[in-house]
Amino acid sequence: MNLKEFIRIAFHSLSANKLRTALSLLGIIIGVASVITMVAIGTGAQEQVTGQIGAMGSNLITVSPGFSRGGGGRISQDIADVFTLEMAEAIKNASPNIKHVVPTSETSGLAVYRGNNVRVRISGVTPEYQEVINHYPLVGRYVREQDVANSEKVTVLGSEVASELFGPENPVGQSIRVVIGDRSYSLRVIGVMESKGQVMMANYDNRIYVPITMLIKRGLKTRYVDGYSIEAASRDVAKSVVQEVEVFMTRMLGDADRFRVMSQDTILETVSQATGTLTLLLGAIASIALLVGGIGIMNIMLVTVSERTREIGIRKAIGAKRKHILMQFLLEAVLLSGLGGILGLGTGWAGGYWLSRGLGWPFSVSPVAVVIAIGFSVCIGLFFGIYPASKAASLDPVVALRYE
Amino acid sequence: MNNSSKVFIADGIDKVYAMGDVKVNALRDISFSIQTGEYVAIMGPSGSGKSTLMHIMGCLDRPTSGSLYLRGKDIGSLSDGELAEIRNTEIGFVFQNFNLLPNMSILENVELPLLYAGMPARERRTRATWALEVVGLADRLRHKPNEISGGQKQRVSIARAMVNQPAILLADEPTGNLDTATGKEIMALFDELNAKGNTIILVTHERDVAEHATRIIYILDGRIEHFEFRIQDEEEHVPVWEVVEA
Structure with missing residues (x-):
């Protein structure tokens, strides 16, 4: 099958109804943008805090x-x-x-x-x-x-x-x-x-x-x-020094409960864990927006399929197989969500940048978050596109051709 | 007559639709055969079952019982995918309302069957351009369907039907949405295509249109009522029809 050709056809259909395409794009854009922004803020906070701890001397x-x-x-x-x-x-x-x-x-x-x-x-x-x-x-x-x-x-x-x-x-x-x-x-x-x-x-x-x-x-x-x-x-020996001091002081004081020895690294670990959890939480909340965007895509794809029943009938009459129709509509959904993902990434990047600047935090978008956001939005397109697409693909050509 | 020269053999086709509890016999015991290169009209009033027969002949639908052989293959035994492939390579559809895709250019519309056949882009372009030249629209390749007249749309539809060089052209009321003059032009195009060796099946309720064919299969209430064969009157040059009861 000629993938390039089918992508072109999908673009064709998307550009035929620009307002609708833009609106369903918006759902995904907002979803991805909020994931990127939230995760950027979370990791920014983490870097801010760990940077400060590091500034105090990590040894x-x-x-x-x-x-x-x-x-x-x-x-x-x-x-x-x-x-x-x-x-x-x-x-x-x-x-x-x-x-x-x-x-x-x-x-x-x-x-x-x-x-x-x-x-x-x-x-x-x-x-x-x-x-x-x-x-x-x-x-x-x-x-x-x-x-x-x-x-x-x-x-x-x-x-x-x-x-x-x-x-x-x-x-x-x-x-x-x-x-x-x-x-x-x-x-x-x-x-x-x-x-x-x-x-x-x-x-x-x-x-x-x-x-x-x-x-x-x-x-x-x-x-x-x-x-x-x-x-x-040095930082490398800090851990062993902690142990040596513990052993020494236990011997000197006779009771390990009377003191606590902590290195910056232990504090760093604790703080990183806390901010890591925060980042995850923010990301999870933002993912809900992405999910809602996905449902929007499914909705619009279902409308598209029923609107284009006749087109599907024509395509089937001239020899389109199930897989062709399936692929056409699936590609539309994936293209929609993928495009939304890329635009959302840009928007989220800009949003995160300005927010971090406002808060005076370092700005960073981890490549992992980028890959996950884009990958996730494409998967959302696949997931929410598969039902409308298979609905289109399994239409009876006779019924579809009669559809007004 | 040798079976291999026959494109279609219909052998006792029944089609039953279940509409709720009521069963509707759309077709009963339809049997006929069509030879390669023949020009046949399937005629009958609306509701006679000719559209149902056309859908079955076009491999869009399967008979409830009986068999339809297309070039020796039993349509009823094929899977949906195989039927789609037959529609793509063996059958060219011409519809009453043209059924062109409005968002695509004329050239792209004609290329579509070739795309589904998996033909490379360059070859598609060449073949589609050729088909549009045959129907006399070589200068309109980039136009959208809404930028051309009804007659031209039907020409595009014919070009799309024949671009894959199918075994048969199946036309469903091809002049139904056209004025008389344009309808005559389109029928002239079909005559020309038949003269070039294409097998053509017209489905129509109009006598004028049906008389372009060399044989008429007349359907009434889901049965073949009679066949009519054209006999050329030597002196008058006017076709005379001989009716044979089914």
Whole structure:
């Protein structure tokens, strides 16, 4: 059979009724476009989130307190007072692949400069922390060894904090007051961090950094820290470092439930899974539109078949076989849905692009989504075209010829 | 008479339609034969069953009982696909209302049977152009059916019927939708085609049209009522018809 010729005939019939063709195309276009857009948004969100995690340093490993299980009337809660400053040095010996171990603590407080005040997160850190989370000062300097050793009352401001307190003024060298709990401290500003923006749930620009010793000894009056940030030598070894640290700390603390060790990769996995599910869900919802478009095609094909009963009779009278008629109408349906798929891909691509730009997300259409959308729409044409086409093909030529 | 020279042999054809509970005998015990190159008219008033007979002869329908042999093949025993192939290669249909496909050019309409026969494009074009030349429409190839007159449409329909060089041309009231003058032209074309050796079967209720044939099979109420044979009157040059009861 001459396929090229039959495709031409199908095009002929489609162009004979342009408005109808356009309307049934529209159904498929909307379906495919929404699948493409939704999946693009989903994968864009995924890339955005994973990109942010990656920006924090993918060799980052965090050690945080474990939970005490609830039960016997006690409420489940974080186990506090486990980690000490000194343990940081010890943990560093857990594996040769550990570059830095930074003890960290965090609290919230109020930063005040003249008439301005702003609520901030206060992070107690050591100098290595800037390297560990890949976040450096823009002006001035970071916390130094010396500051940590002497529990100096110095601070590095997040970019947002600096601009809210000082406006255009240079904060370096000025003193701000920081209220922690019911006490107030005067801290000298030694630097301002570069802007990092929102990373995951945390905003790194509305915090201030102080020497860890200053925070826990002067501010919180404790000898314990919240946890540790560990930088592995590379991403590849991060997984083994996690295990080595776990083994080491279990031996040191005698209880594996008192701490948790997590690498960025584990977090990344969890997040990817969540956003992957989201993408799938969005795609599934959009597929319903595609399905509806398919039903539209079936509807229009059924109308076409009954309208063209006489034509089918003529074709049969001059020798068209069942397969010829079947193929003619099936090709029309597939051409319709395939064309809709391609146009929908373009529309969805454009829609996804503008939406992603509006949301400030990276835009990406995975080739898999493209293949699936086009393939799926062609399959929809086949599936919803087969019934009308076989109805046409099995018409009795005598009856079809008499049809007015 | 040798059977191999016969295109059609109808042997006791019955056709029964079931209309709900009522059974309608459209054809009863139809028997005749048609020779290669013959020019036959099947005549009868409307409702006589001639259209049903034409559908069976055109392989669009099968007899309920009895046999119809086309070039020795029993039509009733063939599958739908085989019948379609016979319609494509052995039979050329000419319809009362032309039955051209409106969205296609005249050339494409004539090419259509060849397309279903699986002929390559170049050959189709050559054959279809030839057929349109035979009916005198070689200059209208690109026109659509709605751009030409009724007589021209019937010529296209004839070109389409003969493009595959079928065993028989089957014409159903070919002049029914045409004015008298145009009808005469079309009948002249059929005469010409028969003179070139084509077997032609006309189905009509008009005596004028039927008299172009050399034999008339007259049908009434689903039966063959009589045959008429044309005898040329030597002196008058006017055809005289001899009636033979069935």
